[in-house]
Amino acid sequence: MKQKIISIVKKAIIMLLITSTVIGGLIYWLFFDINRIPEGELIDQIESPSGEYSLSIYLINGGATVSYAIRGELEYNQLNKKSKNIYWNYKEETALVKWIDNNTVDINGHIIDVRYQVYDWRR
Known part of the structure; x- marks a missing residue:
């Protein structure tokens, strides 16, 4: 028993x-999955210094009840890899993007190593 x-x-x-x-x-x-956020309207595309990556910046219009947001999508120019979202911030309408080196980008003051990191305002 x-x-x-x-x-x-x-x-x-x-x-x-x-x-x-x-x-x-x-x-x-x-x-919480950053890959489920809306695509948005392309407002800028910046290539990394080495040309290995391109970063596409999108403005997401949430409609009448939600603020604008910025989404950054990393594209691999030299590798056959799927693009990935590396940046999503709420209540932003513009993006100031500067590549610091071949693998590090500054988006509106958020420093991201594109190989390992993402920025998601919810975390």
């Missing part, structure tokens, strides 16, 4: 862990 209770408790804990993992992943995907 004791073995049966232990088995039931183990199964319940495993089911609870699986359920919470699935729900947590869904919440992240719906509300």
Whole structure:
């Protein structure tokens, strides 16, 4: 009898862990995944000093009830890799972009190493 209770408790804990993992992943995907933000209107495109990357800056119009936002999408010019969002900031309408070196960019005062980092105002 004791073995049966232990088995039931183990199964319940495993089911609870699986359920919470699935729900947590869904919440992240719906509300925090930077790749789900709207595309926006292209306002600038800046190439890195080495020509390895291009950074496209988009203005996102959230509509009547939401402020404007800026999105930065990194494109790989020399590698066959999918582009990725590296910058998203709320309540901005312009972007001042300056490449510091071949891998580091300054977007409105936020320093980002494009190989490893992203800036998302929600974090």
